[in-house]
Amino acid sequence: MRIGVPKEIKPQENRIGLTPNSVKILTSNGHEVLVENNGGFEAGFYNNQYIKAGAKIVDKAVDIFNDADIIVKVKEPLSNEVKMIRENQIVFTYLHLAAAKELTEGLVKSKSICIAYETVTDNNGRLPLLAPMSAVAGRMSIQAGAHSLEKNQKGRGLLLGGAPGVEPATVVILGGGVVGENAALIATGMKAKVYIVDKSIQRLKQLKEIFGDTIISQQSDKTDLKKLISESDLLIGGVLIPGAEAPKLITKDMLKLMKRGAVIVDVAIDQGGCVETSKPTTHANPTYTVNDVVHYCVANMPGGVPRTSTLALNKATLPYLVKLADKGYKKTLEEDKNFLAGLNIYKGQVTHKAVADVFRYKYISPSEALTN
Numbered sequence: 120m121r122i123g124v125p126k127e128i129k130p131q132e133n134r135i136g137l138t139p140n141s142v143k144i145l146t147s148n149g150h151e152v153l154v155e156n157n158g159g160f161e162a163g164f165y166n167n168q169y170i171k172a173g174a175k176i177v178d179k180a181v182d183i184f185n186d187a188d189i190i191v192k193v194k195e196p197l198s199n200e201v202k203m204i205r206e207n208q209i210v211f212t213y214l215h216l217a218a219a220k221e222l223t224e225g226l227v228k229s230k231s232i233c234i235a236y237e238t239v240t241d242n243n244g245r246l247p248l249l250a251p252m253s254a255v256a257g258r259m260s261i262q263a264g265a266h267s268l269e270k271n272q273k274g275r276g277l278l279l280g281g282a283p284g285v286e287p288a289t290v291v292i293l294g295g296g297v298v299g300e301n302a303a304l305i306a307t308g309m310k311a312k313v314y315i316v317d318k319s320i321q322r323l324k325q326l327k328e329i330f331g332d333t334i335i336s337q338q339s340d341k342t343d344l345k346k347l348i349s350e351s352d353l354l355i356g357g358v359l360i361p362g363a364e365a366p367k368l369i370t371k372d373m374l375k376l377m378k379r380g381a382v383i384v385d386v387a388i389d390q391g392g393c394v395e396t397s398k399p400t401t402h403a404n405p406t407y408t409v410n411d412v413v414h415y416c417v418a419n420m421p422g423g424v425p426r427t428s429t430l431a432l433n434k435a436t437l438p439y440l441v442k443l444a445d446k447g448y449k450k451t452l453e454e455d456k457n458f459l460a461g462l463n464i465y466k467g468q469v470t471h472k473a474v475a476d477v478f479r480y481k482y483i484s485p486s487e488a489l490t491n
Contacts, residue, residue: 123187257301
């Protein structure tokens with residue numbers, strides 16, 4: 120197959136879909152790989168490395184979209200890219216469609232085959248292609264939050280870990296999944312006072328086994344969330360419903376309970392955010408203030424550390440891409456129900472229920488779609 124890797128065009132997005140090492144594995148399997156000129160430059164992957172791995176360097180994205188059977192990206196296609204996607208072309212990337220009506224409409228019209236990293240599952244119901252970026256974003260959320268708490272960033276003027284004789288800041292993490300666990304890893308390492316709120320008793324027990332007394336675990340059904348956020352200095356939004364829009368757990372009115380200069384880092388912003396006042400920001404302008412509360416809502420947080428992120432993402436995605444290229448999409452998806460869960464749009468049909476429901480499309484199951 121011919122695999123195309125365009126340069127990412129989302130603002131301050133410097134990751135790339137494939138590393139040179141991944142390209143080498145694909146070309147060794149007999150596939151052709153087209154990489155856009157300097158597509159990996161900002162992540163520290165250079166044209167000569169891709170050429171040595173067997174890739175062909177292409178000057179223009181339009182030529183990649185015209186020629187490739189599979190488009191491999193990191194972030195969702197922007198409008199200019201959607202226009203270039205062809206009928207029956209396979210698009211393999213993060214999509215986050217439940218928070219993107221215009222993108223969904225564009226991909227439906229394209230009649231392409233869209234497989235979303237974030238809804239591919241494993242046998243335990245986990246999300247193996249989302250996990251590496253969730254881990255990066257979770258760790259970055261504490262770095263970003265700690266920086267945003269500084270006075271010159273309009274924060275409270277607190278050091279996250281306190282100082283000798285001075286209490287540390289209070290961090291409240293909503294969601295105990297991959298984001299929450301990794302946020303807690305950094306926050307506890309920085310000696311903050313850390314609360315983790317989750318609805319699953321079993322998950323909270325797991326987190327307690329990992330972190331011991333360095334965290335305070337709270338079951339969401341039994342937690343006075345208003346009281347907890349009023350005590351927080353840094354609030355991390357790490358709640359996820361796979362493939363669906365994030366629930367709005369923090370309302371605009373609840374913001375009034377928070378301290379002046381407190382910080383919210385809404386990691387769920389890719390899926391619409393779990394705070395009512397959240398709106399997507401960029402690495403260039405990452406924060407804004409509502410009711411004296413600093414909001415950090417960068418929609419591609421891992422893009423700030425593109426080399427680490429690209430390497431971590433490729434470790435997860437490459438085995439799936441190899442299968443897709445070696446066997447073709449139909450056989451691959453029919454043989455692997457977990458990979459099939461990643462099929463969000465198929466030749467003009469919406470094959471992910473949460474996306475169909477939110478935008479009122481007729482839903483067709485992925486397995487049924489493949490037989491049509």
